[in-house]
Amino acid sequence: MESALILDFDLRLPAEIYTLESFRRWAxxxxxxxxxxxDYLDGEVEIxxxxxxxxxxxxxxxxxSTALCxxxxxxxDAGSVFxxxxxxxxxxxxxxxxxxxxxxxxxxxxxxxxxxxxxARGGDGRFIELEGAPDVVVEVLSDSSVKKxxxxxxxxxxxAGIPELWLVDARGEELAFSIQGxxxxxxASRPADADGWMRSAVLGVSFxxxxxxxxxxxxRYRLERRTATG
Numbered sequence: 283m284e285s286a287l288i289l290d291f292d293l294r295l296p297a298e299i300y301t302l303e304s305f306r307r308w309a310x311x312x313x314x315x316x317x318x319x320x321d322y323l324d325g326e327v328e329i330x331x332x333x334x335x336x337x338x339x340x341x342x343x344x345x346x347s348t349a350l351c352x353x354x355x356x357x358x359d360a361g362s363v364f365x366x367x368x369x370x371x372x373x374x375x376x377x378x379x380x381x382x383x384x385x386x387x388x389x390x391x392x393x394x395x396x397x398x399x400x401x402a403r404g405g406d407g408r409f410i411e412l413e414g415a416p417d418v419v420v421e422v423l424s425d426s427s428v429k430k431x432x433x434x435x436x437x438x439x440x441x442a443g444i445p446e447l448w449l450v451d452a453r454g455e456e457l458a459f460s461i462q463g464x465x466x467x468x469x470a471s472r473p474a475d476a477d478g479w480m481r482s483a484v485l486g487v488s489f490x491x492x493x494x495x496x497x498x499x500x501x502r503y504r505l506e507r508r509t510a511t512g
Contacts, residue, residue: 295327296308296313299322299327300325300326300327301325302322302371302373302376302377302378305322305327305378306322306371306378306411309322309369309378309411310369310399310402310410310411317331318330318331319380320380321377321378321379321380321430322371322376322377322378322379323376323377323379323430323434323435323438324375324376324377324434324438325376328430330424330426330427332424332425332426334424335424335425335453337452337500337501338424338452338453338501339422339424339452341501341502341503342422342450342452342491342503343365343366343382343383343420343422344365344503345491345502345503345504345505346382346383346420346422346448346450346491346503346505347363347365347383347420348505349504349505349506349507350363350383350385350418350505351363353485353487353507354385354387354485360387360388361385361386361387361388361389361390361391361417362385362386363383363384363385364383364384364385364386365382365383365384366380366382367380368380368381368384368412369410369411369412370384370411370412370413370414370416370419371399371411371412371413372413372414372415372438372441372442372443373413374441374442374443375438375439375441375442376438377438377439377441377442379435381419381420381421382420382421382422383418383419383420383448384412384416384418384419384420385416385417385418385419385420385484385485386412386416386417387417387484390414390415390416390417394414395414395415395443396412396413396414396415396416397412397413397414398411398412398413399411399412399413414442414443415442415443415444415445416444417444417445417446417484418444418445418446418447418448418482418484418485419439419444419446419447419448420447420448420449420450421435421447421448421449421450422450422451422452423449423450423451423452423453424453425453431449432449435447436449436462436468436469437468439469440464440468440469443464444464445463445464445483445484446461446462446463446464446482446483446484447461447462447464447469448460448461448462449462450491452493452501452503457491457492457493459480459490459491460472460480461480461481461482461489463483474490477490478490478492479508486509487507487508487509488507488508488509489505489506489507490505490506491503491504491505491506492504492506
């Protein structure tokens with residue numbers, strides 16, 4: 283007798299989730315899906331259940347988060363770095379999303395610009411959401427998220443007051459990496475020098491993202507850094 287595995291995917295959206303408050307309640311409940319990316323963008327719920335590309339998305343995200351964690355957490359003890367399934371919400375921007383990487387510095391928590399939302403169950407130190415404006419948000423583009431990452435999210439992140447947005451597109455022949463700082467008119471890309479270094483005003487360090495082929499056609503990424511000089 284042959285065996286079969288039957289997958290029945292059924293994503294049910296509550297009818298009342300089209301306000302930020304009701305969406306956040308749903309996102310923090312047991313009924314919220316455990317896979318896929320579901321964002322609330324200024325009154326609209328956007329769902330992306332596409333699989334993540336291993337070498338143009340997952341590997342990029344891992345390299346960036348590892349380098350930022352080394353700098354921010356291990357070397358400086360200046361804050362926290364989060365990856366995947368970390369929800370940030372901004373009532374000011376009518377926004378609730380799960381970016382690819384998030385950096386929150388202790389000063390932002392201590393000053394009240396970011397607030398940790400406690401988990402419904404659990405003791406001290408158990409949190410499930412960030413409210414406010416984290417210091418750095420990183421988005422890695424995928425085929426299904428290009429318009430959202432390039433157009434919709436930057437405007438909403440700027441409205442939320444997030445000081446720095448990093449965008450990466452590793453899908454093409456050339457690796458595209460930008461560090462964008464918040465201005466009164468929205469985000470502006472930091473200029474890169476002749477060697478590709480860009481300065482993060484938030485972290486006080488210059489970065490460049492590089493990649494090389496390894497084990498055949500697979501990409502390996504490295505986020506390099508050096509002390510910023512200006």
